[in-house]
Amino acid sequence: MDKEITIYDIAKGVGFSPTTVSRALNDHPAVNKKTKQRIYDIAAQMGYRSNLFASNLRRQHTNTIGVIVPILNSNFQSSVMAGMEKVANEAGYNLIISQSLGTMEKEIANAKTMYNSRVDGLLVSLSHDSESIEHFEPFFKKGIPVIFYDRVAEHKQSTSIVIDNVQAAYKATTHLIEQGCRNIVHITGNLKINVYTDRLKGFKYALVDNDLPYKKASVIATDLTEEAGIKAAEQILKMDPRPDGIFVANDFCAVNCMKALKQAGIAIPDDIAVVGFNNDPITRVVEPNLTTIDYPGYEMGEVAARNLTNYLDALSDVNITNTVTLRSDLIVRESSLKKKLKK
Amino acid sequence: MDKEITIYDIAKGVGFSPTTVSRALNDHPAVNKKTKQRIYDIAAQMGYRSNLFASNLRRQHTNTIGVIVPILNSNFQSSVMAGMEKVANEAGYNLIISQSLGTMEKEIANAKTMYNSRVDGLLVSLSHDSESIEHFEPFFKKGIPVIFYDRVAEHKQSTSIVIDNVQAAYKATTHLIEQGCRNIVHITGNLKINVYTDRLKGFKYALVDNDLPYKKASVIATDLTEEAGIKAAEQILKMDPRPDGIFVANDFCAVNCMKALKQAGIAIPDDIAVVGFNNDPITRVVEPNLTTIDYPGYEMGEVAARNLTNYLDALSDVNITNTVTLRSDLIVRESSLKKKLKK
DNA sequence: TTGTACGCGTTATCAC
């Protein structure tokens, strides 16, 4: 293992001072062009690599963005990350990623690590059971920007990137009503999370605005897993009268629910129409194809990261923005198109 | 923004030297228990956080692992990352993640960044068009461990984590033959990548071992995208005689190919049986459910990360292992079960 | 345009 080359070694090599070498390597304007070139050449020749810690230690920042995500292996979250990585990389930032695996405990530990790692900023989607966000207080106190996305929390000092979940759910539910559904069930996730409470609101408002009754029994709160979809289907089959529409807050769960219903002999959409949420690729594979809400994960990642890097690079002014709402649309497919309305 | 507290501040606070404070905070055994406790208390009270750069600078390592992945938003890759993150986190390492987006150019840039960031080790799945791995030479020269997984390259100084792609493809093809297929097409990816050449080999060997002819025209090389699956289907429909089996090197592509075939009136599996690769969740959603090879992404991530952290923490001896092969099995579902063989 | 000298916060080394 060779010894690391430092700017001092280069300085000796070219006969200039370390200062000039440092400046040259950082492309400082006040260095003679020829000097610069010579320094570049020797540096390359000697196999020099800059030491980011030393630089970080000196400059007091890291060019690193921390990302805390509930779970990495979900289509939505990995799309978000892909968008973030692209933007961050282009802006010269590295991404340190950790997953809370849905528990607040790990989220707190991760936040602490990020804090000690001196990340320049934080991108967070809250865990399932995060009831408070006081573990981010150290960041707020130090003025380190925290941006929440998808699963957000309110805080004066942070920006949230979201879609209008109320409106999206409203659209989805209204669509079912327009298809003739009069007895709609809503399968949702953990109602502590803003995303699901908002979708529930949209569901409720759509019913009310169309003079349909809202019954608590029509809301099934689950963990939105594969099994949850199957269990929800069983529950729905037992309901009397049987529902004629289902709005599920997550595609994956919706698809599994559909499978279970189909196996029980239910015709979709004619007996029961189904609408999901996210526009996961599986929506175009399941039969019938699933009507859903287009939730632009990749774009959300881009926006969140851009928002942060712009702020860090002082390209955008102080944190005035409190919430950025992205567009999300209803994508109508066969799972919700009742025959009588089809041509 | 408050001033950062250092061990000097704590030293003043407790009346001990910075040395003792440093030792206490690192739980050094040669420090009086009471002293330690006092230092802990004051540190917490003053809101101290350790400065990882300074520590890194001094100790010459970062507790950071670099990950270079072709693309983040794929089910397989994100599962791998989830496994890596879990293991790395438990071992006290952070993950810096970047995606090559399938181009060698970005992979080179990412490798350089990782190198300058002084990662302690690297986990890499090669990009589509990486024809050489000389951009990792700096790591090898410095003795920084590089572990390849899934899309690997041979190098004396690196470990590869793989599955036996030849054998897996052999199993898949043999299964089709056992179902009565005699004219099987193989849809594959970029044949520069080991994964796909190996799968092609397994396909070929299975044919030969069963006295079936191997024709180059039966191999369709694509980019394995959604459209590729559809195009491949069109190509297959034009073949005369029409194939009775398809082995696709990727589930996502297989599913889209199936959709196109079904739309053209082909019965699956009876007209054409289909086998995929990866065991992506969509295999259990498509109808009929797709027979596939179980490719344990999460486990692969765990193994790769554990291999690296064990090495870094000197828990495992020098890099003797050259290749770790994970188990992968054929999962038989309806898409390949020809009726005449069903009970 | 270039150089001197110091400090960023930690830890290894040696001494007591």
Add this chain to the structure above:
DNA sequence: GTGATAACGCGTACAA
């Protein structure tokens, strides 16, 4: 069990 000191490699105020 504790402390003084130097060093890790870089960036920059100040000086020339």
